[in-house]
Amino acid sequence: MNPIRKILMPLAGAPTAEAALGTALLVGTRFEAHLEVVHVRADNREVAPLAGEGLSGAMVEEMMTAAETEARSRSAAVRALFDRFTTQHKVPVVAPRGTMDEAVPAGAAIADGTTGATASFGVVVGREHELVAQLARLADLTVVSHPATGDEVSSSEALHAVLFDSGSPVMIAPKRTPSAIGRRVALAWNGTAESAASVRNMMPWLAGAEAVSVLHSPDYQRRGPTYDGLLAYLALHDLRPEPIAFAARDRDVGAGLLAAARDWGADLIGMGAYSHSRLRQLILGGVTRHVLEHADLPVVMSR
Template sequence: MAIRKILLPLAGIASAPGALTTALMLAERWCAHLHALHVRTDTRDVAPLAGEGLSGAMIEEMMASTEKEGNTEASALLALFTTQTTARNIAVGAPLRAESGAVRAASARFSSIVGREEELVAGEARLSDLIVVPHPKSAEEVASADALHAVLFDSGRPALIAPVGIPATLGTRIAIAWNGTAESASAVASVLPWLADATAIRIFHSPDYQRQGPDAAQLADFLELHGITADATEFRAIDRNAGAGLLAAVTDYGADLLAMGAYSHSRLRQLILGGVTRHVLEHASIAVLMNR
């Protein structure tokens, strides 16, 4: 199935340029409609601080400051959105449709709303084909990570973590991290639309990464049924870190997109002990398509 609707949660101006460029590149590629969504903090969320010993005047000042910061950030994001869509000659507004009703050209819209980001992003993502999320390391913005986890855990949709910088290419050399889990199978399903146009596809597997389930050879056979040829290579953990071994192998391959499952173990376990997902999120320099 082709990608027709892309959601881009914009956490802040610092992380926005690379993520917006990536999302617009994909909108052009897929003739898709991009919704750039900025969620401003609800000033009423500051009210519970009244129980922390703050006076009413202090709370009102904090609420006014929060609202001002949100409006300033929204204005800056809209200006960036306008600049980039104009430069690419992408129509702004409703999706451009053919007589059949299908989207016929790239289009985009920007909205800034007040609410709880995790809830609003997850809800909007459920009816999107792809969610582009700013890289958590692209700026010191906790909201980038919050949006990513909202998509992964509460939307049922794939998340594309944009690279920190602006990519020259995206999806020409594709790496698939395979370990036999339901999460990696979901990632394969999401990357299928990309594979037909890729110039090279490689499956990366490792005994340090494999879980109970089909192996890499079985995945290659499955892709062959879709007319997709992929080779497979084994990687090894570096200093007992499978994530480091995976990224090293993917980098040597020259991939510009990595597709993988996310959090085969619990998120809490990965936060405490580390894991492949956590390592990739912290250290990947290319775009990563992740699924739960």
């Protein structure tokens, strides 16, 4: 049985959405997985309480109608993107989440008789961060679009909800679709529970990688096992990763980590997220935030 069988992909109208679709398809093709693409549309009934006092019923009704029209237009644009992408890449589109009879079997045959990824599209109504986190609890991996700006990193409720409330790993796609994922896998290790969760979640990737490295640094290490302990642990799984030491760049550990991954030729990074609190990282900066903002290759983060 493939360890990654279901990939959740929340899709909005972000400029990096198509690159995220391409990234998710690469993963889906590798693991013969199903891509469950979901667009979350806001519940416009929540507009009325936010309108405040002093507005007539007619004005509130007009606001709700305008919000509904905008939401439908956005949903149509996202669906058009999905249809264009799946047609261009010849991805079989199947029924969205439903009964067991609709589930996609492992190694499902596609139109040309080979096996590969399948995809579905659905629209749900509600609060994006709540619904995405709930859906991610029954996904092996969630792929999200790359935050376009630093402000989006701090304000992306959906991204942080998946990290903190789903119990599942999340892949942050790069701004451009990569040519390959998982041939050269870099593990960022600092001895924390979060990095240990990352190692376990990365096992499906490590098993099929051509090369694996462990990125470590005294500037990054926290209380817990050192990289030597990780190497011994991975040896029990018949893995012999290359240890790579790195140092902070301009006092920025995240910059040093990404530079080491690039220099080694990694096409995927696995790491723990927010071993310091999210609030501290948002205010003072931190490794997780730097990687979220600046990574130009796929990153799988775990909590």
